[in-house]
Amino acid sequence: MSESNHSQSDSGIVEEPLTEDPRPDGLRSAPSLVVLNTGNGKGKSSSAFGMMVRGLAVDWNVAVCQFIKSGDWRVGEEKMGRKLGVEWHSFGDGFTWDSDNLDHDRNIAREGWEQAAAVISGGDHQLVILDELTYLCSWGWIDTSEVVGAIKQRPDHVNIVITGRDAPQDLIDIADTVTEMTEIKHAYSQGIRAKRGIDY
DSSP states (O other): OOTTTSOBOTTSOBSSOOOSOOSOSSOOOOSOOEEEEEESSSOHHHHHHHHHHHHHHTTOOEEEEEEEEETTSOOHHHHHHHHTTOEEEEEEOSOGGGOSOHHHHHHHHHHHHHHHHHHHHHOOOSEEEEETHHHHHHTTSSOHHHHHHHHHTSOTTOEEEEEOSSOOHHHHHHOSEEEEEOOSOOGGGGTOOOOTTTTO
16 A cells, blocks of 8 residues: 555545555455454444344354343343344353452353353354453453364354453454454543443
């Protein structure tokens, strides 16, 4: 990509349109991909659920495994996903700061990961979303090497999407695509409650 074709002003506006094809040479197909959405900004799970819809649009079997959000929440993505035939698992028990028993939460997380690993290895799905899995790794609730092993040994056709902050380097290393969401501004930090239909 030419520097002169893609220079930006101080305001962040691209001054000239691209005139050279930015695509790399030698593009090849892959049987499946691993996508990781991390960072402190909003949109990690939302992006994953966008991929859920894309997968459904090409007639894939899709499974979602959530590791923090409680199954009692009935978030909008779950409601629509279930209507569209997504296999949905909620292994979380809510936010850790609301917990009275972190050992209990840790055990739920461990059991949840074992079920998620079985979903991956079973090969019944072309897309498996592991929502908020990074927390379990960074807190030491599950061994990151187990996650890496399950992903590396997955059936060739199984695509994986992982979300959550503070992704361990080992997950970054095995992912084909890694996006870091950066928070610039968030309504919540200005005292505005999460809004149904936007945030959940």
